[in-house]
Amino acid sequence: xxxxxxxxxxxxxxxxxxxxxxxxxxxxxxxxxxxxxxxxxxxxxxxxxxxxxxxxxxxxxxxxxxxxxxxxxxxxxxxxxxxxxxxxxxxxxxxxxxxxxxxxxxxxxxxxxxxxxxxxxxxxxxxxxxxxxxxxxxxxxxxxxxxxxxxxxxxxxxxxxxxxxxxxxxxxxxxxxxxxxxxxxxxxxxxxxxxxxxxxxxxxxxxxxxxxxxxxxxxxxxxxxxxxxxxxxxxxxxxxxxxxxxxxxxxxxxxxxxxxxxxxxxxxxxxxxxxxxxxxxxxx
Amino acid sequence: xxxxxxxxxxxxxxxxxxxxxxxxxxxxxxxxxxxxxxxxxxxxxxxxxxxxxxxxxxxxxxxxxxxxxxxxxxxxxxxxxxxxxxxxxxxxxxxxxxxxxxxxxxxxxxxxxxxxxxxxxxxxxxxxxxxxxxxxxxxxxxxxxxxxxxxxxxxxxxxxxxxxxxxxxxxxxxxxxxxxxxxxxxxxxxxxxxxxxxxxxxxxxxxxxxxxxxxxxxxxxxxxxxxxxxxxxxxxxxxxxxxxxxxxxxxxxxxxxxxxxxxxxxxxxxxxxxxxxxxxxxxx
Numbered sequence: 249x250x251x252x253x254x255x256x257x258x259x260x261x262x263x264x265x266x267x268x269x270x271x272x273x274x275x276x277x278x279x280x281x282x283x284x285x286x287x288x289x290x291x292x293x294x295x296x297x298x299x300x301x302x303x304x305x306x307x308x309x310x311x312x313x314x315x316x317x318x319x320x321x322x323x324x325x326x327x328x329x330x331x332x333x334x335x336x337x338x339x340x341x342x343x344x345x346x347x348x349x350x351x352x353x354x355x356x357x358x359x360x361x362x363x364x365x366x367x368x369x370x371x372x373x374x375x376x377x378x379x380x381x382x383x384x385x386x387x388x389x390x391x392x393x394x395x396x397x398x399x400x401x402x403x404x405x406x407x408x409x410x411x412x413x414x415x416x417x418x419x420x421x422x423x424x425x426x427x428x429x430x431x432x433x434x435x436x437x438x439x440x441x442x443x444x445x446x447x448x449x450x451x452x453x454x455x456x457x458x459x460x461x462x463x464x465x466x467x468x469x470x471x472x473x474x475x476x477x478x479x480x481x482x483x484x485x486x487x488x489x490x491x492x493x494x495x496x497x498x499x500x501x502x503x504x505x506x507x508x509x510x511x512x513x514x515x516x517x518x519x520x521x522x523x524x525x526x527x528x529x530x531x532x
Numbered sequence: 533x534x535x536x537x538x539x540x541x542x543x544x545x546x547x548x549x550x551x552x553x554x555x556x557x558x559x560x561x562x563x564x565x566x567x568x569x570x571x572x573x574x575x576x577x578x579x580x581x582x583x584x585x586x587x588x589x590x591x592x593x594x595x596x597x598x599x600x601x602x603x604x605x606x607x608x609x610x611x612x613x614x615x616x617x618x619x620x621x622x623x624x625x626x627x628x629x630x631x632x633x634x635x636x637x638x639x640x641x642x643x644x645x646x647x648x649x650x651x652x653x654x655x656x657x658x659x660x661x662x663x664x665x666x667x668x669x670x671x672x673x674x675x676x677x678x679x680x681x682x683x684x685x686x687x688x689x690x691x692x693x694x695x696x697x698x699x700x701x702x703x704x705x706x707x708x709x710x711x712x713x714x715x716x717x718x719x720x721x722x723x724x725x726x727x728x729x730x731x732x733x734x735x736x737x738x739x740x741x742x743x744x745x746x747x748x749x750x751x752x753x754x755x756x757x758x759x760x761x762x763x764x765x766x767x768x769x770x771x772x773x774x775x776x777x778x779x780x781x782x783x784x785x786x787x788x789x790x791x792x793x794x795x796x797x798x799x800x801x802x803x804x805x806x807x808x809x810x811x812x813x814x815x816x
Binding site: 259260261262263266313314316318319471473502504505506508509510511513514517 | 543544545546547550597598600602603755757786788789790792793794795797798801
């Protein structure tokens with residue numbers, strides 16, 4: 249059955265298109281928007297796709313407007329899809345009160361606790377419903393990779409870890425790698441999942457690695473002047489978990505860089521080339 | 533005498549820095565902000581500068597966040613300075629009522645009509661006061677080029693035409709080339725300059741070319757699906773004026789592209805390389 253989508257805008261970009269759509273999400277039970285970059289190569293046939301998951305307070309638009317990714321994506325022939333960061337328009341009690349929980353802060357998990365469990369199934373949305381929808385409407389092949397920033401870096405890592413073999417490659421900028429052990433994650437997980445911390449480890453990259461969920465290699469970039477580095481991001485926890493389990497982690501620490509999209513824009517081309525090497529590996 | 537500036541932010545970007553400052557403008561009689569990109573080469577000594585003038589409703593931030601120019605500017609060794617688009621914080625009667633006049637819409641001219649003449653001297657600001665201020669505080673050489681978008685494309689063209697020989701090169705995206713003959717320009721010029729249309733031609737690129745102000749070559753990019761093309765931008769007027777006066781105009785019309793920063797981002801690297809060829813010409 250074809251799910252309908254409504255085009256909000258279509259803008260030429262680097263020989264391809266940046267387009268935005270709205271649609272009714274069944275798994276989130278609300279209307280959602282997403283953005284897609286279609287490279288010029290998509291006019292000739294299906295192209296691989298990079299799923300980009302954004303961070304706290306972001307929407308589907310930040311990456312498309314600020315990351316400067318389209319030039320390299322057009323060169324490589326990669327589509328990029330940017331979901332929104334939470335359900336929208338649901339107005340649950342307290343949903344809009346803080347920047348790090350509720351709207352704009354879905355944490356890419358499936359909530360178990362009421363009232364969040366009515367709508368907050370962002371994991372199912374970004375790994376199942378949206379990919380099926382996008383493939384119905386656009387020339388996107390089965391080849392896919394995933395990346396993201398901050399909360400979206402957490403999202404990218406857990407999606408890849410929870411579905412070994414699905415994504416050709418995974419990378420992240422400034423990811424929350426161990427949400428069970430940082431204020432952002434503890435606040436969100438306790439409200440979305442409840443107080444039983446045993447339930448949390450299913451949505452924590454470090455815990456998933458320690459539980460031998462997957463041995464997929466990872467590329468992670470982290471700014472050393474990131475204001476959230478010590479308290480929230482803790483890349484050393486990821487380094488340690490990967491070391492223990494023998495998972496190949498390329499963790500690059502960049503002196504002077506912060507948490508902003510200027511950091512993402514500075515290194516996004518490296519990530520796109522990394523993903524392209526994996527996505528096109530069998531064609532080389 | 534050193535004018536003081538206050539740093540609002542400093543962010544690593546492509547091996548260089550994106551910084552924002554506020555300062556007191558004497559010629560505008562108000563506080564202003566500007567943005568600067570300093571490429572890595574600026575750590576070793578003075579670098580040439582590109583002045584970027586933004587369009588209606590923009591601030592000093594749009595270009596830095598959305599144009600994706602830093603990667604190429606870092607490669608070429610160009611600084612980029614982005615002024616704001618009008619005086620700020622002055623609250624003149626009617627100043628904030630429309631998007632195409634007053635705040636966010638200074639049109640890079642020196643207003644003659646009260647009350648605008650108290651503050652709206654954006655031409656003097658972007659060609660004199662700000663350049664002097666920037667050179668006091670940053671390693672910027674005397675070599676300079678100028679570019680801009682829409683109202684800022686108009687600004688770039690008139691700055692270069694009014695000061696022959698000053699800018700090594702000039703370019704524009706989707707410029708208002710003939711403000712005397714379009715609704716945006718007629719509204720702004722009549723209010724800033726008064727009803728005497730003879731006064732307007734000093735601030736109109738086509739009129740300046742026809743008056744033989746300068747024969748400097750120009751690079752202009754225009755999207756053919758630009759929603760303002762027919763009514764406001766009229767690149768054929770520029771083409772005609774240049775043809776009459778034998779001015780070299782490279783006007784590129786891009787099928788499918790609109791008026792957005794996705795258009796600017798798609799072709800900004802060409803402009804940066806064009807300016808670098810002129811800025812570094814005597815070093816080749």
